[in-house]
Amino acid sequence: MASALLQRINDDLKTAMKARDDKLRVSTLRLVMAAAKDRDIAARANDRCCGLSDDEVLAVLTKMVKQREDSAQTYEDAGRIELAEQERREIAIISDYLPKQLSETEIQSAVDSVIADIGASGLKDMGKCMGALKERYQGAMDFSKANEKVKSRLATA
Numbered sequence: 001m002a003s004a005l006l007q008r009i010n011d012d013l014k015t016a017m018k019a020r021d022d023k024l025r026v027s028t029l030r031l032v033m034a035a036a037k038d039r040d041i042a043a044r045a046n047d048r049c050c051g052l053s054d055d056e057v058l059a060v061l062t063k064m065v066k067q068r069e070d071s072a073q074t075y076e077d078a079g080r081i082e083l084a085e086q087e088r089r090e091i092a093i094i095s096d097y098l099p100k101q102l103s104e105t106e107i108q109s110a111v112d113s114v115i116a117d118i119g120a121s122g123l124k125d126m127g128k129c130m131g132a133l134k135e136r137y138q139g140a141m142d143f144s145k146a147n148e149k150v151k152s153r154l155a156t157a
Contacts, residue, residue: 003036004054032064062139098139133146
């Protein structure tokens with residue numbers, strides 16, 4: 001069973017191509033489809049022939065956004081503002097397919113909830129907590145921020 005999210009991205013790509021839409025949108029959606037196809041091929045190599053799930057597609061999209069954020073920062077540091085702006089426009093296009101991102105307070109309450117559910121009592125439970133957060137909030141949370149919050153919370157536990 002193929003991912004509904006991937007189908008939506010593919011349909012949007014076809015629509016953008018037919019409408020001779022913004023070239024950046026078309027090229028960005030093509031990059032998304034290529035990254036998803038690479039991930040699908042890797043999954044098939046591991047005898048998972050059912051296609052990508054929505055969670056796997058969200059992981060691909062999240063990774064692509066993170067790469068572009070890093071690139072934009074590098075371009076800004078080098079004084080290449082026009083390239084940084086292009087990266088940010090690509091982030092906006094990709095972000096259309098991600099769930100609404102959690103705020104700082106929502107991340108903190110999610111961390112507190114997971115720690116309570118798991119019964120985490122120290123830094124040794126960090127992996128369990130992060131695994132549960134990734135399972136519950138894939139694509140909706142910045143896990144580097146969550147990691148910091150989990151670490152600080154478990155360090156004082």
